[in-house]
Amino acid sequence: MWRRIIYHPEVNYALRQTLVLCLPIAVGWLLGDLRQGLLFSLVPACCNNAGLDTPHKRFFKRLIIGGSLFAFCSFMILYAGEQGVPLPIIMLVMALMLGVTAEISPLHGRLLPASLIAAIFTLSLAGRVPLWQPPLLYILGTIWYGLFNWLWFRLWKEQPMRETLSLLYRELADYCEAKYTLLTRLTDPQTALPPLLARQQKAVDLINTCYQQMYMLAASQDNHYQRLTRAFQVALDLQEHISVSLHQPEEVQKLVEQSHAEAVIRWNAQTIAARLRVLADDILYHRYPERFTMDKPLQALEKISRQNKDNPVGNFCYYHFSRIARVLRTQRPLYRRDLMADRQRRLPLIPALKSYLSLKSPGLRSAARYGVMLAFASSLALFFNLPKPYWILMTVMFVSLNGYGATRVRIQHRAMGTLAGLVIAAVMLRLHAPESVMLLVMLALTLIGNLFIRKFYGWATIGFTITTVFTLQLLSLNGVQLLIPRLMDTLIGCLIAFGGMIWLWPQWQSGLLRQNAHDALEAYQEALQLLLGQEQEPAKLAWQRMRVNQAHNALFNSLHQAMQEPNFNASYLKDMQLWVTHSQFIVEHINAMTILAREHTMLTESLAQRYLQSCEIALQRCQQRLEYDGPSSDSNVLEAPEDFHQGPVTILERHVKRILGHLSTMHTISSLTWSQRPHQGRWLSRRLRKSP
Template sequence: MWRRIIYHPEVNYALRQTLVLCLPVALGWLFGDLQKGLLFSLVPACCNIAGLDTPHKRFFKRLIVGGSLFASASLLMQFLLLKNVPLPAILFALPLLLGVLGEISPLHARLLPGTLIAAIFTLSLIGRLPIWVPPLLYIGGTLWYGLFNWLWFWLWKEQPLRESLSLLYRELADYCDAKYTLLTQLTDPEKALPPLLARQQKAVDLMNTCYQQMHMLAASRNNSHQRLKRAFQVALDLQEHISVSLHQPEEVQKLVEQSHAEAVIRWNAKTISARLRLLADDILYHQLPDRFNMDKQLGALEKIARQHPGNPVGSFCLYHFNRIARVLRTQKPLYSRDLMADRQRRLPLLPALRSYLSWRSSALRTAGRFAVMLMFGASLGLLFNAPKPYWILMTIMFVSQNGYKATQVRIQHRAAGTFAGLVIAAASLHFAVAESLVLLTMLVITFVSYLFTRKFYGWSMIGFTVTAVYSLQLLALNGAQFLLPRLLDTLAGCLIAFAGMIWLWPQWQSGLLRQNAHDALEADQEALRMLLGPEQSAEKLAYQRVKVNQAHNSMFNSLNQAMQEPGFNAQYLKDMRLWVTHSQFIVEHINAMTILAREHTMLPPAMAERYLQSCEIALQRCQQRLEYDGPGQQNNVMSEAENINEGAMTVLELHVKRIIGHLNVMHTISSLAWSQRPHHGHWLLPLLRKRQDNQQ
């Protein structure tokens, strides 16, 4: 029972965050300096935003860099204010100076908001502490935060990776259930496929997270991680076989009408999903799995396949379920992969700086957005005679997210949670309560809030607001005076962040669909070159298959977010959803071809080369169709591919021909949809053309 509690992801996270915050407060209270303990406990908020609790092989190096940036930003803020530099000018320059971190790596990019929060928090300390105290506070707080998390991860033995693997196995179980529960409902892919795409998207996202954590934990060199490494390779095999589809709904319907195949296939799928959920719990709670056997289920499916040899559905399901059962029974992958083959390399500072100084740099746009929002927030504070508008600025930083919808949801949750928390705090401040009881209540509220913060941000904000008010009450004995100003500051910060996300260089996902579609087609093209080329390396094919899934995932994410943007073109996005549906079919065919190629099911070299040429022509036509609005060529690559082989077609040939068919449909959809696309930033085109003419 204790394993279920202590190893639960939310409990483990809440316990870690509560202890790292509350231990300094407890020590300060015991030694009679509660205010210093409260100030020291606020530094972990910057470390959380900066991602300094992420397990990493350069863990202490990142701590040194993070602590140095926090201290430098705090010292720079105080020095410039002493030199009478206006606060809006400081907050405009600081994000642009630190924005280059976003070009180095995604993990370094998280240091930008953390450093800005450290500089903003320094505003509340100016005049109360000597100039050298806040930098030392940040250095000491970061050191405490890093040492505590290092000890925690050392004690809890790969718990972050276990949590991700457990979620991946559960998502694969849900995906298997959803796919084969809808077995007879897949006649209309436009309606039936989107739920499956959402499941597939979550699974691929979790695979990507596990890849990153493998690198961070350096799993290839640590023997204690070998079991988790093997479990991840098993998950990759499972995803390969679960995601493959036959795409012959008429054959499925025929087999279901002629036999009880639907019940048997669902029986196999339910057995697999139940086993996956059991393995997810075993991984998370450090338990060894028991023996597994599904011979009865496979025997019933084999009988149906023998009784209907002319129908491909039975043999197809038997083949893939058999491979899945083998993996689940042996708990070993079908073949060994080099999980470190895609090791990410950091971009050096000077090349990152050159890339950052380009107008196309997303890091520059992000830094510019923060700079303008913070400058406006500081100017608004000065306009209302608030020389230290740190609460407005902190709200801007906390609610600003990468996407429009994410920022909108965060703003709604934060505003509602802050209002409810202030009401509760205002009512409770009227009671005279002992200091020790107040601290104990704050400890309980902090723990409960962290239990909900990752899934229910709005509810957690109620608790965090109550503890923030009581922290001000303990620090300055004037928490009641801050209630109404803090509410107004929160609303002002939310409005500034929302306006900034809409009007300040927004990364509209509907505008990014074309680039994501290009990336997906390029990943498909590279995979087909490997599959139909002369050299077929199992490791390279496995990694390229994952890249194909990830590229399609990015496109699917962009489409989902674009549907939630204001003023989107409904007809354009409806056509693009159909385009993405056919792209998913191609991904599943590439998954199936990867399995066949690994088992040495290949085409003759001359035939493979001609099929590859047809695929590349079809891919290039799709890419060119995304580039311009003019009339496209009407030649049908599928008709050319049909004449390559006059004999009986192999399974690999069927997959290639279906890929070409989907590409032809995608080209037709692009011809209709691309002319209807939204033109975000269309007013910039004349200016850009004029600049190009001047350069020529």
């Protein structure tokens, strides 16, 4: 039982966040200086937003950079304020200066909002403390935060990667069960495939997270992570075999009518899913797995396969299930991959600065959006004669996220949670509880809020709002008088953030769909060149297969977010959903071809080259329809050659032929879809890419 408590992801996270926040308050209370302890507890909020609690091989370097930026922003807002510089100009200039961090790497980019939050917290202290005290507070607070988290991760060194691997195994279990237990209901791709696509993309997201964690922790060179690295390689094998294409509804229906294959396949899939969930718990709770075998389900499936030799479905399922069973039995990957370093874009400061100064830089647009929103909020506060609009600015920062849909949901949860929290806090303040009781309530609410914040942000906001009101009450004894103003500030901040996300350089995913589709087609072409080329290196094939999955994942996520955006053509998005569905089929075929290539099930050199040429022509046709908006006859489209191969069709040929069929359908969809595309934002550009 104690393992489930201490190693559970939500409990472990909540304990860490609560202790790092509340220990300074407890020390300050014991020493008779509760005010300094409460002020010291502001620093972890900035460190959390900066991602300084992310385990990293450059952990202390990132702490030094983060603490320095916090202290610099804290000093600058106080010093510039004393010099009479208007607050809107301070916030705009500060955001534009710090925006370059997003060009260095995505993790560095989190320093921008965190540093701005540090400046906003300091604004609430202006006039109450000396000029040197807030910067020193941030330096000491970052040191405390870093040392605490370093010690925590020394005690639970493998825990972050264990949590991700456990989630990955659970997602693979759900995907396998959903894909193979409803065979007779998966005949209509329009209704059956979207749930499977969502599960497949979640698994790919978790694989990407594992790659990033291995890169950040240098896990491939650390002996402590050998068992987890092997578990990750096993997960890659499982994803490879589970996600291969089985979309043959006519053959499936025929096999089900001729035998009891549906029950046997469901038996195998549920056995595999149950084992994966057990392994997920074993990884998370530091247990060694028990022995496993699924001989009886496999024997029943093999018997059906022998009895129906003309039907490819039984042999297909037996082939992949038997390899999955071998992996689960031995707990060793079928193939030892060379886990290449994650290809994260990370630039030194000077090249990043050059890239940042371009008007096309996403980092510049994001920084400008933050700066303009904060400047507008500050100007509004000056207009209404609000001397320290820190709550409005803080609300803008906390609810502003990258996408429209995420920001809208965060705004709703923030506003509703703040309203409920202020009502509850008003009732509790009227009870006039002693200081010790208020601190215990704050401790309990902080722990409970951190337990729920990752899944239920709105409920966590209720507890954090009550804690904030109690903090103001303990600091200035005026918590009741601030209830209504804080509610109004929250609503104003949410409205500003919502308006900024819609009108200030929005990154509508509908406009990014075409670029992501083009990138996915490029990844497919590179994979087919490796699979049908002369040199098939297993390490390159495995890495390219993951690149294909990642490219399609970016496309699917763009479509999912675009369908939540306002005022876009629903018919266009529906057509793009069908396009993405066929793209998913291509990914599944490439997964299967990678397995066959590794087992040396290949074509003759001349035949492979002719099929590769056909695939490249089909891919170029699709890319041309993405790049040009004119009629097909004006775009100089190359036509794919006719079927030239006579004789028995091999398994690999069957996959290639289906890829060609999907590409043909995608080209037809593209020809009809672009005329319905949205005509705003990036879509005003007639061509996808400028000619060199």
